[in-house]
Structures are given as structure tokens and as C-alpha cells.
Amino acid sequence: MLSVMDQHRELSLQRATFKIDIQSDEPVWTPARQELWQRVERHDFEPDTALNFTQRLARDHGWSLEDARAAVDAYRRFCFLAIVSPTPVTPSEIVDEVWHQHLIYSRDYWDRWCGETLRAQLHHDPTPGGPEAQMTYRRQYAETLALHERLFGPPSPQLWPATHLRFAGPRYHATDRSRWFILPKPVAWIRRLLRR
Structure with a gap:
């Protein structure tokens, strides 16, 4: 039987096989990374329940089920x-919303997602605030986009906006819908008018 220190050392060695050397021309899809990605893809975010994770995500954010599924897929890629990243990564706001919800499904998040799927702890740290943290997160986000492109191709701008847009200001706000009317901006309608 392995001691706790030996188990920790063994897990660290296993995780090291996932890390990408960004500067090298090594193949990004090694067998270890392919196996990890297959586990990530197999994780069930839509179990047969009256209100599953993805349905709740759609309901709580006013998203269509299709949009919620796309956000979950972006979250899978982010995790x-x-x-595999050798440096910290930063999510888009949409991916961060999915991550926040997954954290409240604590048994699924810690036992199944981190324990069985990722086989690593993935902590969510809040920003300490200030200009230095802002610069750090902007750099990490740009690096996350570049790594996404290397592994999965260009990220969807709807789910992963450009860095300057991502950090333009908060876009999500918790609102008590019983006290406020929430109207969508008529962006698509205005665009159609301008094209005429």
C-alpha cells in the first residue's frame, strides 16, 4: 500500500505526462492527452433527471438548450x-458561468469530474482585484486562446471573445427576475435594418 506522499508523487508524475511544452514542436495529441480528452468527452452533464445540469444552466441564464450545450462543450475544453497547460489558464465569462454552476454540484465536480475524469484538483480562485491582477488575467486569457487554437482550432468568438472584449467589463449580473423586467438588446434586428 502506498503512503499518502507516494500517492501524491505518483499523481504528480501522471499529471506531468499531460503538460504541453508550448515552445516545442512536440505532437499535442499524445496518447495520454487523447485518453484524458476521451474521459472529458464522456462525462455526463445531462443525466436523466427532471432538471439536469445543462437544463438548469439554460434556465438560470436565459439561454437556449443549444446555447447551454455549446457552453458546456467550451467548459470541457477549458478544463x-x-x-495540459504548463501555466494557469483563464476562462471566458461564459465558461466561468458554467464553472460556477458546476462547483455547486459539488459531488459531481469533486468526486466524478476532478477525481475520476480529470484525475486532478481544479480549483477556482477569485481575482484579488487591482491592475496587476487584471494584467495577469489578460495575459493568461490570451495564452488560453492560443492554446485552444493549437489543440482544438480557433475558439468560437461567441463563447471565447477576443481578449479586449473579454476584459471590457463584466457582462453577467445576478438579477431577481421577480423584481425586474429583462429585455434583450435588439442587436440582430438592428443589424438587419442597417444592411438595407
């Missing part, structure tokens, strides 16, 4: 990147 994979967090494991």
Missing part, C-alpha cells in the same frame, strides 16, 4: 486546457 482539459487547465490540465
Whole structure:
């Protein structure tokens, strides 16, 4: 039987096989990373319940089920990147919303997602605030986009906006819908008018 220190050392060695050397021309899809990605893809975010994770995500954010599924897929990729990246990664706001919700599904998050799927702890640290942290997160986000492109191709701008847009200001706000009317901005309608 392995001691706790030996188990920790063994897990660290296993995780080291996932890390990408960004400067090298090594193949990004090694067998270890392919196996990790297959586990990530197999994780069930839509179990057969009255209100599953993805449905709740759609309901709580006013998203269509299709948009919620796309956000979950972006979250899967982000978590994979967090494991294989040699440096910290930063999510888009949409991916961060999915991550926040997953954290409240604590048994699924810690036992199944981190324990069985990722086989690593993935902590969510809040920003300490200030200009230095802002610069750090902007750099990490740009690096996350570059790593996403290397592994999965260009990220969707709807889910992963450009760095200057991501850090333009908070876009999500918790609102008590019983006290406020929430109207969508008529962006698509205005764009159609301007094209005429």
C-alpha cells in the first residue's frame, strides 16, 4: 500500500505526462492527452433527471438548450486546457458561468469530474482585484486562446471573445427576475435594418 506522499508523487508524475511544452514542436495529441480528452468527452452533464445540469444552466441564464450545450462543450475544453497547460489558464465569462454552476454540484465536480475524469484538483480562485491582477488575467486569457487554437482550432468568438472584449467589463449580473423586467438588446434586428 502506498503512503499518502507516494500517492501524491505518483499523481504528480501522471499529471506531468499531460503538460504541453508550448515552445516545442512536440505532437499535442499524445496518447495520454487523447485518453484524458476521451474521459472529458464522456462525462455526463445531462443525466436523466427532471432538471439536469445543462437544463438548469439554460434556465438560470436565459439561454437556449443549444446555447447551454455549446457552453458546456467550451467548459470541457477549458478544463482539459487547465490540465495540459504548463501555466494557469483563464476562462471566458461564459465558461466561468458554467464553472460556477458546476462547483455547486459539488459531488459531481469533486468526486466524478476532478477525481475520476480529470484525475486532478481544479480549483477556482477569485481575482484579488487591482491592475496587476487584471494584467495577469489578460495575459493568461490570451495564452488560453492560443492554446485552444493549437489543440482544438480557433475558439468560437461567441463563447471565447477576443481578449479586449473579454476584459471590457463584466457582462453577467445576478438579477431577481421577480423584481425586474429583462429585455434583450435588439442587436440582430438592428443589424438587419442597417444592411438595407
